[in-house]
Structures are given as C-alpha cells and as structure tokens.
Amino acid sequence: MTYGEPIxxxxxxxxxxxxxxxxxxNGWNMAIAIVDSGANLVLLEKMDNTQLGSIEICxxxxxxxxxxxxxxxxxxxxxxxxxxxxxxxxxxxxxxxEGGEIIVKGDKIIGAIGVSGAxxxxxTQVAKAGIAAL
Amino acid sequence: MTYGEPIxxxxxxxxxxxxxxxxxxNGWNMAIAIVDSGANLVLLEKMDNTQLGSIEICxxxxxxxxxxxxxxxxxxxxxxxxxxxxxxxxxxxxxxxEGGEIIVKGDKIIGAIGVSGAxxxxxTQVAKAGIAAL
Amino acid sequence: MTYGEPIxxxxxxxxxxxxxxxxxxNGWNMAIAIVDSGANLVLLEKMDNTQLGSIEICxxxxxxxxxxxxxxxxxxxxxxxxxxxxxxxxxxxxxxxEGGEIIVKGDKIIGAIGVSGAxxxxxTQVAKAGIAAL
Amino acid sequence: MTYGEPIxxxxxxxxxxxxxxxxxxNGWNMAIAIVDSGANLVLLEKMDNTQLGSIEICxxxxxxxxxxxxxxxxxxxxxxxxxxxxxxxxxxxxxxxEGGEIIVKGDKIIGAIGVSGAxxxxxTQVAKAGIAAL
Numbered sequence: 001m002t003y004g005e006p007i008x009x010x011x012x013x014x015x016x017x018x019x020x021x022x023x024x025x026n027g028w029n030m031a032i033a034i035v036d037s038g039a040n041l042v043l044l045e046k047m048d049n050t051q052l053g054s055i056e057i058c059x060x061x062x063x064x065x066x067x068x069x070x071x072x073x074x075x076x077x078x079x080x081x082x083x084x085x086x087x088x089x090x091x092x093x094x095x096x097x098e099g100g101e102i103i104v105k106g107d108k109i110i111g112a113i114g115v116s117g118a119x120x121x122x123x124t125q126v127a128k129a130g131i132a133a134l
Numbered sequence: 135m136t137y138g139e140p141i142x143x144x145x146x147x148x149x150x151x152x153x154x155x156x157x158x159x160n161g162w163n164m165a166i167a168i169v170d171s172g173a174n175l176v177l178l179e180k181m182d183n184t185q186l187g188s189i190e191i192c193x194x195x196x197x198x199x200x201x202x203x204x205x206x207x208x209x210x211x212x213x214x215x216x217x218x219x220x221x222x223x224x225x226x227x228x229x230x231x232e233g234g235e236i237i238v239k240g241d242k243i244i245g246a247i248g249v250s251g252a253x254x255x256x257x258t259q260v261a262k263a264g265i266a267a268l
Numbered sequence: 269m270t271y272g273e274p275i276x277x278x279x280x281x282x283x284x285x286x287x288x289x290x291x292x293x294n295g296w297n298m299a300i301a302i303v304d305s306g307a308n309l310v311l312l313e314k315m316d317n318t319q320l321g322s323i324e325i326c327x328x329x330x331x332x333x334x335x336x337x338x339x340x341x342x343x344x345x346x347x348x349x350x351x352x353x354x355x356x357x358x359x360x361x362x363x364x365x366e367g368g369e370i371i372v373k374g375d376k377i378i379g380a381i382g383v384s385g386a387x388x389x390x391x392t393q394v395a396k397a398g399i400a401a402l
Numbered sequence: 403m404t405y406g407e408p409i410x411x412x413x414x415x416x417x418x419x420x421x422x423x424x425x426x427x428n429g430w431n432m433a434i435a436i437v438d439s440g441a442n443l444v445l446l447e448k449m450d451n452t453q454l455g456s457i458e459i460c461x462x463x464x465x466x467x468x469x470x471x472x473x474x475x476x477x478x479x480x481x482x483x484x485x486x487x488x489x490x491x492x493x494x495x496x497x498x499x500e501g502g503e504i505i506v507k508g509d510k511i512i513g514a515i516g517v518s519g520a521x522x523x524x525x526t527q528v529a530k531a532g533i534a535a536l
Contacts, residue, residue: 002451038306041189044178055175067455084482089491090498183270187335214352223357230358312446323443
C-alpha cells in the first residue's frame with residue numbers, strides 16, 4: 001500500500017471524537033494521537049485523568065503504525081510467537097503493543113491513530129471505533 | 135503564583151477553538167499545544183499545511199511557560215537585554231520566543247498554551263485570543 | 269506555500285549529482301542530504317574525505333528548511349541582526365546557518381536539500397546548483 | 403579482522419545500485435545505508451514509497467554491523483538461543499535483526515551495509531547482492 005497525502009485536521013478530529021465517544025461509553029480515560037502520512041503529529045487529545053504515560057505511548061503507537069504501514073498488533077503477535085521473533089524488541093522506536101492502526105482513504109495510507117490508556121485490546125477497540133467514523 | 139489542578143480537556147478545547155478562530159481569521163496556519171499544570175501535553179492541533187517545525191515549537195513554548203510560570207516573552211526580553219543575559223540561550227529546554235502563555239483559573243496556574251506558525255508576536259496574539267475564551 | 273507530495277528518489281539523485289559536480293569543480297568535499305515534504309530522509313551522500321561533522325549538519329539544514337518552509341539563510345540573517353533576534357538560537361532543532369534550501373515543483377514544496385562541508389555561502393552555492401538541475 | 407580505510411563513495415554507490423537492482427527485480431521498496439569503517443554514514447537511499455521506519459532501521463543495521471564487526475544476523479541468532487542470551491536486547495544501539503553486513507576489501511573491513519523494507523531474510527538477500535557488486 002502506498003502513502004497518500006497527509007490527513008486533514010478536520011478528518012483527524014472526526015476520528016478522535018468518535019474514538020473518545022467509544023472510550024467514554026466504556027468509562028476509559030485515554031490519550032489519542034493522529035499522525036499524518038509523513039509521520040508528523042496532527043492531533044493529540046488526553047482525556048481528563050488519563051495515566052500520564054499514555055501521552056507518549058499513544059504517539060509511539062501511531063508512529064510505529066505509519067512508519068511500518070501496519071497495525072501495531074502485528075508486532076505484538078510477533079512477540080507472542082517467541083523464540084527468534086523476540087528480535088523485534090531490539091528494533092529502535094518500534095512499540096510492539098496493539099492500539100496503533102493505519103488510516104486509509106481510497107487505497108492510500110493518509111495517517112495513523114494511536115490509543116493508550118486501557119488494556120491494549122481496548123485501545124484497539126477505541127482506535128477502530130475512531131477510524132470507522134471517517 | 136501556585137500550580138492548581140490540571141486543566142480539563144474541555145477547557146483546553148475551548149481555548150484551542152478560539153485560538154484557531156483567531157488564526158483562521160488572519161489566514162495563519164498554526165500548531166497549538168496545551169499542557170497541564172504538571173507539564174504534560176493535553177491537546178495539540180496542527181492546522182492543515184502548517185510548517186512542520188511548529189509541531190515541536192508550540193510544545194516547547196507551552197512547556198517553557200508552564201515550567202517557569204511565565205510567558206515565554208519574558209525570556210525573549212531577557213535575550214533582548216544582551217550581555218550576560220544571553221546565558222538564557224544555554225538553558226536546556228527553554229525557548230526564548232514569545233507565543234507561550236500560562237493559563238490561570240482563580241489564582242492558580244492550571245496549564246499553558248504554546249502557539250507557532252506565524253511571526254512570534256502573532257503567535258502571542260493567537261495564544262491570548264485562546265485564553266480569553268476560557 | 270503548501271507542501272506537495274514527497275520528492276521521488278530519481279529527482280533527488282539528479283539534484284545531488286548536480287550539486288556534487290559543482291562541489292567537485294571547486295575542489296570541495298561535502299555531505300549532501302535530501303529530505304521529502306514530510307521531513308523524512310530520502311538521499312544522503314558524503315563525498316570522500318568530507319569532515320565527519322557535515323553528515324549531521326547537512327541533515328539539520330535540510331530538516332530546518334523543510335520544517336520552516338524557507339532557506340536556512342533566513343535564520344542566519346536573523347542572527348546577523350543581533351539583539352533580540354538572537355532568540356533564534358534557543359529554538360530547538362533550528363540550525364541558523366545557510367546551506368539548506370527548499371525544493372519546489374509547480375507551486376508546491378516537495379522536499380529540501382542540505383549541504384555542508386565548505387564555507388556556508390559555498391554550501392548554498394552547491395545547494396542551488398543542485399536544485400537548478402531539477 | 404581489522405578496520406581498513408573508509409569505503410569510498412564510488413564503491414558505496416556501486417553496492418547500493420546493485421542492491422537496488424535486486425530489490426526492484428523482486429518488487430521490494432527498500433531503504434539502504436552504507437557506513438564507513440569509522441561508523442559514519444556515507445550513503446543512504448530510500449526508494450519511493452518505502453515504509454518510513456526503514457530509514458532508521460537500515461542505518462541501525464549498518465551501524466550495528468560495523469560497530470561489532472559482524473553481520474546483524476549473528477545477533478538475531480543470539481536472540482534465537484533464548485535464555486540469558488536475551489540480554490542482547492538490553493544492549494544500546496544493537497539491532498538484532500538480519501539485513502546488516504560488513505563490507506570487506508582485501509582483508510580489511512571498510513564499511514557496512516544495512517537494508518530494510520521487506521522480510522529480514524530478503525533484506526539480507528539484497529545486502530549481499532549489493533556487496534557482490536564490489
């Protein structure tokens with residue numbers, strides 16, 4: 001898949017609003033980041049009382065997704081296999097934890113979302129709820 | 135002045151919305167960051183086509199303001215005095231450029247805003263327009 | 269000016285080849301970097317016996333140019349004015365030394381070039397010779 | 403094996419051209435870096451639409467190879483052994499993923515190549531195709 005033009009702020013806002021609605025519905029406090037197709041931060045929102053560490057983690061998830069054109073869950077599954085696959089832990093700036101998803105428009109990658117604050121499967125649930133709103 | 139409780143995301147959104155309205159009215163593309171009283175990022179929005187460097191600069195301004203309880207213009211004025219005052223340029227993570235302002239509620243500092251994208255006096259204009267909306 | 273799509277490697281190669289020809293003609297050893305419109309490195313070439321520090325500096329110049337949509341000479345001139353303008357020295361990841369130039373195609377910025385290795389005016393001369401080949 | 407004099411840019415270009423030909427033949431988009439015997443970047447080329455993360459990863463592979471005088475596959479095999487060998491994951495700036503190879507001329511190490519963009523075995527295939535051209 002190829003990189004497209006950078007996501008617009010208006011689209012990023014739609015995604016984050018929907019993601020936050022999903023988080024709020026479940027009572028989760030989360031930090032959510034959107035980066036564009038050039039791996040630059042476009043939007044970040046930290047809900048009240050979110051664990052502070054999530055501010056960095058949500059950005060790391062979004063950046064890993066955009067830089068490797070895949071959901072961060074792919075790296076988590078690599079770790080899960082164990083053995084030599086643990087090599088992934090030695091890759092700089094790759095966070096092998098789900099909750100990062102690419103954002104596709106047409107057939108191009110225009111950005112990525114990263115979510116952190118709850119269990120990582122819940123982070124993914126929120127990320128996907130956000131993307132679904134686009 | 136003392137630090138108060140961290141700014142709420144809802145208040146940060148009001149500030150950024152007003153700041154963006156001021157920017158848009160003037161045709162400026164800007165990146166705007168809000169940090170809380172603990173120097174943690176709460177909200178960042180990059181308007182479409184803003185110069186990419188402003189993503190880092192707006193955060194640097196907000197962080198400098200909150201960490202030193204003053205507008206970044208104070209550090210700019212220190213540079214202006216010259217001589218030994220230039221020592222300020224050797225302080226890590228202090229950006230001596232206006233456009234960073236503290237956000238006060240009651241008599242407590244609850245956060246700071248940083249704006250980057252236009253001339254630095256214009257950055258301040260936008261930051262103040264944002265704060266005025268609180 | 270707005271950011272366009274990322275410069276192609278083939279165009280980056282044309283620019284660097286022409287820049288190197290200009291450098292070689294003058295007997296200068298240089299490091300030359302091209303970044304794309306998203307501030308990502310596309311091409312870097314270090315000529316034999318170039319001072320090692322230029323590897324980092326040429327990237328810093330290219331990144332400053334793309335991130336602020338202007339030649340790095342603009343920041344050098346700001347420093348030259350002295351007084352309060354020295355504040356520029358406190359901006360993170362801004363190198364105020366000429367030799368970084370944006371690359372424009374149509375009316376869009378598609379990337380930037382950074383050159384280091386000789387006097388900074390010579391760095392600019394080489395950067396411009398490169399861009400002229402596009 | 404001892405370090406020799408730094409690889410020439412002209413040799414680095416031959417290697418990268420051959421590596422890219424191998425990549426293109428297989429339809430892979432890759433980033434390729436060459437460092438010299440002093441662990442300094444000499445040449446980096448990112449093919450169009452390569453995943454952005456490969457820009458950093460290819461450099462990490464080349465640097466790990468030159469700094470430890472061995473192919474990065476050696477570190478990958480260390481991880482594969484498991485147990486205490488996983489300590490390798492705690493070494494700073496060591497990437498235990500194949501795709502980094504030293505470049506030898508005569509009996510001296512003159513540089514290293516790092517490749518990223520496809521499966522790591524494919525990265526090695528491309529790295530070796532490049533070195534074979536020297």
